[in-house]
Amino acid sequence: MHKTTPRDAAPDAPADLVRFDHVVKRFGDHVVLDQLDFAVQRGEHVTLIGPSGSGKTTILRLLMTLERVSDGVIWVDGEPLSHMRGPDGGLKPATEKHLRGIRKKIGMVFQQFNLFPNMTVLQNITEAPISVLGLGREEAEQRARELLDLVGLSDKVGAHPSQLSGGQQQRVAIARALAMRPEILLLDEVTSALDPELVAGVLDLLREIAHSTDITLLCVTHEMNFARDISDQVMMFDSGHVIESGAPEKIFGDPEHERTREFLSAVL
Ligand code: ADP
Numbered sequence: 001m002h003k004t005t006p007r008d009a010a011p012d013a014p015a016d017l018v019r020f021d022h023v024v025k026r027f028g029d030h031v032v033l034d035q036l037d038f039a040v041q042r043g044e045h046v047t048l049i050g051p052s053g054s055g056k057t058t059i060l061r062l063l064m065t066l067e068r069v070s071d072g073v074i075w076v077d078g079e080p081l082s083h084m085r086g087p088d089g090g091l092k093p094a095t096e097k098h099l100r101g102i103r104k105k106i107g108m109v110f111q112q113f114n115l116f117p118n119m120t121v122l123q124n125i126t127e128a129p130i131s132v133l134g135l136g137r138e139e140a141e142q143r144a145r146e147l148l149d150l151v152g153l154s155d156k157v158g159a160h161p162s163q164l165s166g167g168q169q170q171r172v173a174i175a176r177a178l179a180m181r182p183e184i185l186l187l188d189e190v191t192s193a194l195d196p197e198l199v200a201g202v203l204d205l206l207r208e209i210a211h212s213t214d215i216t217l218l219c220v221t222h223e224m225n226f227a228r229d230i231s232d233q234v235m236m237f238d239s240g241h242v243i244e245s246g247a248p249e250k251i252f253g254d255p256e257h258e259r260t261r262e263f264l265s266a267v268l
């Protein structure tokens with residue numbers, strides 16, 4: 001499926017699906033990520049927890065190529081996301097073209113849905129598969145209808161986002177991300193903007209996706225029961241660093257660090 005094997009991509013390419021290698025992200029003088037290292041294996045479901053403002057969204061936005069690293073390297077599937085190979089074999093900052101190629105592997109769902117308001121539900125889901133993947137309209141629409149069935153919105157194909165509830169809009173956003181058949185799905189507090197009565201339905205949908213597909217999930221959430229249910233690995237993150245990580249039973253049941261205990265007692 002991929003033209004390059006990890007070994008072709010770079011001599012020291014890691015086997016992990018995602019690896020942050022000494023990643024630094026600064027906004028001006030403000031260091032948000034400070035030599036951040038972590039890895040996600042193929043098919044793994046990883047949840048990122050931690051206080052507001054600690055840089056969780058920045059991690060996802062870097063992966064989505066909406067931000068560029070200040071230093072360090074992000075690897076995706078054995079290829080450097082933030083960099084590309086120069087003529088001398090070394091790594092140099094990635095060009096837009098390189099980024100476009102590699103970001104097809106990654107989909108993201110945002111807290112605020114970010115649907116295209118002037119398009120129907122169907123158009124929202126088919127736009128990128130047609131314009132980015134080059135799918136024919138018929139195939140893209142068939143894929144969209146299957147996904148709308150999965151998210152329980154088959155009757156909303158022709159609706160506009162403003163005609164939908166927040167929960168329905170977020171289901172469309174999930175379908176839109178899945179329509180690109182990403183290898184990695186990034187979820188950034190996807191239920192935080194929903195009315196309380198709509199949260200459970202969206203979380204149930206995500207549980208189903210987590211359990212019934214082999215997609216790799218990297219998920220930022222304050223829904224700790226959901227995190228416990230779906231995660232293989234939970235990472236507690238603060239001030240630019242992973243403070244501790246491990247199985248949900250360990251992080252929620254017997255955390256090692258005082259900072260983790262404080263955080264969990266505040267949110268649980
Ligand atoms: P979290 O998602 O954990 O709440 P964020 O990644 O959104 O945290 O933000 C981490 C820090 O980076 C915050 O202090 C935030 O103000 C800052 N930040 C994020 N994006 C930008 C930006 N585009 N310009 C300047 N500062 C930013």
Ligand code: MG
Nearest residue numbers: 056057058189
């Ligand atoms: Mg955030």
